[in-house]
Structure formats: C-alpha cells, structure tokens
Amino acid sequence: MKLITRETDYAIRILKAIAEKPGRSAASIELSKELGIPVAFVRKILQVLARKGPLTSTKGKGGGFVLTTPLDKILLVDIMIMFQGPVSLGDCLFGKKLCGNRASCSLRCIILELEGTIRERIKNVTIASL
Amino acid sequence: MKLITRETDYAIRILKAIAEKPGRSAASIELSKELGIPVAFVRKILQVLARKGPLTSTKGKGGGFVLTTPLDKILLVDIMIMFQGPVSLGDCLFGKKLCGNRASCSLRCIILELEGTIRERIKNVTIASL
DNA sequence: ACATAATAATACTATTTTGGTATTATTCAA
DNA sequence: TTGAATAATACCAAAATAGTATTATTATGT
Numbered sequence: 001m002k003l004i005t006r007e008t009d010y011a012i013r014i015l016k017a018i019a020e021k022p023g024r025s026a027a028s029i030e031l032s033k034e035l036g037i038p039v040a041f042v043r044k045i046l047q048v049l050a051r052k053g054p055l056t057s058t059k060g061k062g063g064g065f066v067l068t069t070p071l072d073k074i075l076l077v078d079i080m081i082m083f084q085g086p087v088s089l090g091d092c093l094f095g096k097k098l099c100g101n102r103a104s105c106s107l108r109c110i111i112l113e114l115e116g117t118i119r120e121r122i123k124n125v126t127i128a129s130l
Numbered sequence: 131m132k133l134i135t136r137e138t139d140y141a142i143r144i145l146k147a148i149a150e151k152p153g154r155s156a157a158s159i160e161l162s163k164e165l166g167i168p169v170a171f172v173r174k175i176l177q178v179l180a181r182k183g184p185l186t187s188t189k190g191k192g193g194g195f196v197l198t199t200p201l202d203k204i205l206l207v208d209i210m211i212m213f214q215g216p217v218s219l220g221d222c223l224f225g226k227k228l229c230g231n232r233a234s235c236s237l238r239c240i241i242l243e244l245e246g247t248i249r250e251r252i253k254n255v256t257i258a259s260l
Numbered sequence: 261a262c263a264t265a266a267t268a269a270t271a272c273t274a275t276t277t278t279g280g281t282a283t284t285a286t287t288c289a290a
Numbered sequence: 291t292t293g294a295a296t297a298a299t300a301c302c303a304a305a306a307t308a309g310t311a312t313t314a315t316t317a318t319g320t
Contacts, residue, residue: 001217003244004237041309044309058267058317062265064267090132106260117251135278176296189295
C-alpha cells in the first residue's frame with residue numbers, strides 16, 4: 001500500500017527540477033532527460049501542474065514551464081490531492097451499504113483516527129522541505 | 131487508498147460469525163448466506179484462515195470450520211498480514227533504485243514515521259474488540 | 261506571412277492489483 | 291461405497307495505476 005503514488009513522486013521531482021532553473025522556462029524534453037522519466041509522461045504531469053497548480057506554460061519556441069509559486073509555499077498535500085485525490089485510508093469498501101453499523105463500527109473509528117493523524121502530520125509539509 | 135482490503139474485512143466478519151456458533155462447526159454455504167458473500171469467495175478466505183490462522187476444518191458431511199483461538203486472542207494485524215502482507219505505507223515505488231538519496235530523503239522519513247504510528251496504534255487491536 | 265518548434269488536449273494501451281469464479285481432487289461419515 | 295462436504299489450485303474480470311501516441315494549437319524567428 002502506498003501513501004504517495006508514482007505520479008505524485010514524479011510531480012515533486014519535476015517541481016524541484018524546475019525550481020533549479022530560476023529565471024528561465026524548462027521544456028518537457030529537458031526535464032525528461034534530466035529525471036529519466038518518459039517525455040510523454042512528464043508532459044502529462046506538467047499539464048496537470050499547469051492547470052491546477054503552481055506552474056505556467058509558455059508555448060512556442062523557447063517555451064516551457066515556469067514556477068509561479070516558490071517551493072516553500074507549495075504544500076505536499078496539494079500535490080497529492082491533484083494526483084491521487086484527498087488523503088484517506090477508509091476509501092469506501094462497500095460504497096456506504098452493507099455495513100449497517102457503520103456509526104458504531106470501531107474498526108472504522110480506528111481508521112478515521114489514523115487518517116486524521118496522517119493529515120495532521122503532513123499538513124504543513126512543503127515541497128521545499130523534501 | 132485503503133488501510134484494510136475487502137478480503138481482510140470479510141475475514142473479520144467471517145471470524146465473528148463463526149464465533150457466534152460455539153460448539154459446532156460452520157459450513158461455508160451457511161456463512162455465505164448469512165453474510166451475503168459469494169460462496170466461492172468465502173471458501174477461499176476460509177482456506178487461508180484455516181491454513182495460516184485460527185481455524186480448523188473438518189471435512190465430510192457435517193463438517194465445517196471451528197475457531198481454535200478465541201477472538202480476543204486474535205490480532206487484527208495478523209489477519210491483515212495474512213491477506214494484505216505487512217502493514218506498510220512505503221511500498222517501494224521504484225524497487226530500491228532511482229532514488230539515490232534514499233537515506234536522506236525526508237519524504238521517506240515522514241512516510242516511515244507514519245507507518246510506525248499506524249503499527250503502534252493497531253498493534254493490540256483484537257478481533258473481539260471490533 | 262509562414263514554417264517550425266514547442267506545448268495543449270485527449271484518447272488510447274499496458275500492467276498490476278484486487279476481487280471473484282470454476283474446476284478438480286480429496287476426505288470423511290452415514 | 292456413495293455423496294456431501296472441504297482442499298487446492300488455476301483461472302477470469304474489473305478497476306486502478308502507469309505509460310504512450312496522436313492530433314491540434316500556439317508562438318516566435320526569419
């Protein structure tokens with residue numbers, strides 16, 4: 001079981017790589033080579049980051065991606081949410097039904113409690129700190 | 131993302147159902163009907179429980195499964211391990227390689243720390259308590 | 261203006277994990 | 291000795307994750 005998925009991990013690496021090139025824009029091919037991630041996949045991730053997140057893109061020759069937010073203002077959780085959805089341990093096993101005694105289901109309580117612990121722990125973790 | 135998987139959940143229900151029939155053995159069809167889980171799947175789970183765990187089976191007519199350990203001596207973790215493997219949040223994204231700076235990778239540290247928290251929290255949870 | 265080098269958008273394919281089924285062999289007891 | 295049960299194992303299906311390919315659009319240098 002994975003707390004962070006491959007895409008999230010790549011996204012973090014990509015953000016860090018871009019941050020190392022201040023003042024200019026990073027092209028997907030460049031990032032691909034540098035990080036050893038397939039170009040097409042890098043692009044896919046860059047698109048998500050540009051649409052929902054802390055990058056802007058410029059098209060055309062000499063174009064590429066630029067950070068709009070410094071790494072120490074980008075939260076890990078937000079990247080996780082972009083690529084994996086909200087942090088949750090309880091992802092409904094049964095889509096609400098079947099378990100009639102959900103409210104009193106102590107296993108569920110434990111899971112929710114642990115979920116809270118995780119959320120709390122990573123709440124303030126920035127990309128810069130990684 | 132799920133802390134416990136469907137099989138684990140079913141296994142717990144099955145154990146509890148069997149415990150409610152003390153002194154006699156429970157047949158898979160009976161459990162299937164009672165819990166609304168497909169027979170074949172119940173059997174598969176029962177087999178694992180009988181092989182690695184806290185059940186014995188008797189074959190032939192009137193056979194079925196019987197608890198060999200009371201529910202308050204069966205740990206949730208052990209059931210989880212049977213059906214999902216060891217509790218872990220870091221399941222290798224890259225099979226050891228790629229991330230050269232693993233030792234100092236602070237994300238990994240956070241994940242391992244949280245993993246420890248989870249382990250600690252569920253360490254003593256028994257099936258009886260659920 | 262136009263060609264070209266870049267990204268944008270999206271749809272598709274592949275792999276892995278999880279969930280579930282089916283089939284055949286074995287065992288026990290009436 | 292036969293039939294009702296489990297044992298064992300191999301198979302199939304759906305969903306999630308990982309990755310690719312294809313086509314459209316945009317911007318810039320000449």
